Amino acid sequence: MLADAWLIAAKDLRLEWRSRVTLAQIAPFAVLVLVLFGFALDPDRGLLAAATPGLYWVAVLFASVLAVQRAFAVESTESSRDILLLSGVVPSGVFLGKALAISVQLLALEVLLLGGVAVFYGATLRGWLLLAVTVLSATAGIAAAGSLYGVLATGLRVRDTLVPLLMLPVLAPVLLGATRAFEAALEDTPADGWPWAGLLVLFALAYLGAGVAAYGSLLEET
Amino acid sequence: MEPVISLRAAVSLLGRFPGLAGVDLDVHRGELVALHGPNGAGKTTLLRLCAGLAPLSSGTATVVGFDLADGGRRARREVRRRVGLLGHGAGLYDDLGVDDNIAFWARAARVPDADAVVRARRGVGLPDRVAGVSVARLSAGQRRRTALACVLVRRPELWLLDEPHAGLDAEGRDLLDRLLHQAVDAGATVVVASHEHDRTSSLGARVVTLVGGAVVGEG
Numbered sequence: 001m002l003a004d005a006w007l008i009a010a011k012d013l014r015l016e017w018r019s020r021v022t023l024a025q026i027a028p029f030a031v032l033v034l035v036l037f038g039f040a041l042d043p044d045r046g047l048l049a050a051a052t053p054g055l056y057w058v059a060v061l062f063a064s065v066l067a068v069q070r071a072f073a074v075e076s077t078e079s080s081r082d083i084l085l086l087s088g089v090v091p092s093g094v095f096l097g098k099a100l101a102i103s104v105q106l107l108a109l110e111v112l113l114l115g116g117v118a119v120f121y122g123a124t125l126r127g128w129l130l131l132a133v134t135v136l137s138a139t140a141g142i143a144a145a146g147s148l149y150g151v152l153a154t155g156l157r158v159r160d161t162l163v164p165l166l167m168l169p170v171l172a173p174v175l176l177g178a179t180r181a182f183e184a185a186l187e188d189t190p191a192d193g194w195p196w197a198g199l200l201v202l203f204a205l206a207y208l209g210a211g212v213a214a215y216g217s218l219l220e221e222t
Numbered sequence: 223m224e225p226v227i228s229l230r231a232a233v234s235l236l237g238r239f240p241g242l243a244g245v246d247l248d249v250h251r252g253e254l255v256a257l258h259g260p261n262g263a264g265k266t267t268l269l270r271l272c273a274g275l276a277p278l279s280s281g282t283a284t285v286v287g288f289d290l291a292d293g294g295r296r297a298r299r300e301v302r303r304r305v306g307l308l309g310h311g312a313g314l315y316d317d318l319g320v321d322d323n324i325a326f327w328a329r330a331a332r333v334p335d336a337d338a339v340v341r342a343r344r345g346v347g348l349p350d351r352v353a354g355v356s357v358a359r360l361s362a363g364q365r366r367r368t369a370l371a372c373v374l375v376r377r378p379e380l381w382l383l384d385e386p387h388a389g390l391d392a393e394g395r396d397l398l399d400r401l402l403h404q405a406v407d408a409g410a411t412v413v414v415a416s417h418e419h420d421r422t423s424s425l426g427a428r429v430v431t432l433v434g435g436a437v438v439g440e441g
Contacts, residue, residue, distance in 0.1 A: 007329050011315070011322075018356065019317045074315060082275060083313050087330035088303035216295060 001096065004089040008097025012071060013104060021070050022105045030063035030109055034116045045122075052123045053182035057175050059113055060106070061142070064171075065164045067105050068146035071098055072154050072163075081154065084219060091216035095147055099211065102143040110135050127185030130193045134181040137200035141174050144207035151218045173203055224287065226251050226380055226411045227272055231281035234264075234271050241267030241276060243435035249413060254406050256422035257415040259432035265415035266310065268432065269382040272413065273307040274298035286380055303331075306378030308386050313369055316358035320348060323357060324371050331376040342375035343368075347397050362389040374401065381405055381412040387421055399425055 016022055037055045041048040048055075075081060084094055114131075117123045125131065149166040153159040177199040184193025227249040234242040242264045249255050257265045270276035272285050274297075283290040286304045288297040307313075314323050324339045335341075343353065346367040352360065357368055366389045373381065381402070387395050402412050402425065416422045422429065431439040 004330075007326070011318070011326055014322060015315060015317050018319075074317070080311075080313070080315070082307070082309060082311070083315075083326075085275060086273065086302045086305070086307055086313075087327060088299070089330050090299075220295060220298075 001090050001093045004093025005096035005100060008089060008094050009100040009104070010097075012074075012098065012101035015074055016070075016101070016105060022067060022109070026063050026066045026070070026105075027109055027112055029066065030059050030113055031116055033059040033062055034113060034120055038120045048121055049123070052117050052121045053179045053186060054175075055121075056113055056117050056182065057138070057178045059116075060110055060138075060178075061168065061171055061175060063109050063113075064102070064106055064142045064146060065167055067102050067109075068150045068167065069160060069163050071102050071147070072150040072159070075151075075154055081219075091219045092212040094219060095151075095211040095215035096208075098147040098150070099140070099143040099208070102146055103139050106139045106143060107135070110139065123186060125186070126188050127190045127193070130181060130185040130190045130197060133197045134178055134185065134193070134200060137197060137204050138174050138178040141200055141204035141207055142171060144204060144211050145170050145174075148207060148211045148214070148218070151215065174200060177203070225249055225284075226253075226286055227413070228284040229268075229271075229281065230283075232271065232278060232283050233280040234267050234276045235279040236267065236276070240435050242271065244281065245432075245435070245437055247430065247437055249411060251411055252406055252409055253411055254402060254425060254427040255411075255413045256425065256427035256429050257413065257432060258417075258419060258422070258429055262434075263432040264435035265432055266384055267435070269307065269309075269384050269413065269415055272301075272380070273305050273382050274301040275307070304378060305380045305382055306373035306376050308369055308373050308381075308383045310384055313372065314357045314365060317356055319354040319356060320360070320364075320368050320371075321353040323368055324375050327372040328375045333375060333377075338375050342371040345374055345401070346371045347394060363391055363394055366390055367394060370398065370401070377410075379410055381410055383412070383414045385416055386414060387416065387418055395421070 041051060075084060114125060118125055146167055150163060153162040177196040181193040181196040184190055225248040227247060229245050229247045232242055232245045233240060245268060257268060259265055267276050271278060271283060274290065278290045285301045288300050290297055320343060321339050324342050328338050348364065348367050357365060386398055390398060406412055414422060429441055430437055
């Protein structure tokens with residue numbers, strides 16, 4: 001399963017490297033979202049500072065929708081789906097590979113956006129351990145849920161509009177938990193943030209488990 | 223000897239439309255079989271059923287020793303590991319290079335030979351200069367050859383080819399015929415769906431004619 005996961009992740013990351021969609025389109029979009037939030041709240045710098053964790057994760061969620069759509073757009077034709085089925089790769093390997101490739105791209109985006117909130121919002125980044133655990137667990141949760149709902153929409157003509165409708169409500173706990181944990185890290189009160197980081201870890205584990213268990217059926221039926 | 227493909231009253235419903243309407247067919251190891259028939263006769267559905275992709279709605283189907291009726295998802299997965307399907311769609315990742323596409327199939331099939339990718343590409347007549355070129359930038363014939371290399375590199379025991387000569391030039395068609403004979407000589411079984419009666423007749427294939435999702439003649 002892990003060898004198959006690595007095969008799928010390497011293929012997806014190579015596709016991204018050659019097409020540069022995340023680099024050339026999704027990353028600028030995410031930065032633009034941050035900048036626009038900055039314009040909207042600029043008259044009140046206090047409000048912007050207080051809202052920084054939430055705005056950061058909203059920007060991450062919007063970007064993650066695009067990353068998931070891209071990850072499954074390359075598998076959307078009948079012949080592409082045939083590749084995954086005929087290749088002999090185990091479905092749980094496909095799921096983990098997709099989630100891993102999305103995670104790598106999201107992590108790069110999140111590092112970029114951390115720089116963005118420091119520069120545009122004047123945020124002082126503190127509580128690095130909590131920040132790191134939050135980023136890693138939230139990313140794993142977003143990528144796992146995205147991979148699960150992404151394959152559901154594969155092959156549907158309404159895929160582009162269905163993916164955000166499916167993903168964003170489900171990711172509300174990630175938005176809540178990651179925002180609270182970030183607040184605690186930035187306010188240098190990490191003890192308040194660890195329970196939220198724990199929630200993010202549970203969310204990620206639940207979706208990783210669900211994906212490994214259910215992906216075979218989903219891949220066959222879509 | 224047990225047939226590589228054994229279908230009895232096999233029905234495959236695509237929605238409500240019967241892609242296959244009760245097919246009886248045996249194909250033995252090392253055989254080269256050509257499926258003929260008009261558009262909509264069920265040739266593609268038969269190939270996809272044998273590849274574990276189209277549903278078996280009723281009847282029985284045993285492919286490379288696995289019972290598709292009772293074996294469920296596990297049997298379909300085992301069948302897919304053992305067949306090579308060249309379908310209507312190219313089945314390629316457009317943004318990957320030629321060798322990247324072939325390597326994906328080789329790694330998925332756990333092909334241990336490090337030179338297998340280059341050998342498969344050269345085997346279908348694609349030169350070294352296209353190795354890193356994105357598939358999206360290739361001609362239709364080169365894409366077809368790349369897809370064929372993806373089948374070739376896996377060394378499947380059952381080759382299922384849907385209109386494999388389409389898009390190939392004369393040299394490519396001759397090359398394909400040689401590859402099919404080599405596969406059969408090596409013990410593989412080959413089933414080709416084709417409109418080109420002359421071409422498949424010259425291959426020396428056993429011809430099976432389909433009409434309306436059923437076998438109407440063999441010879």
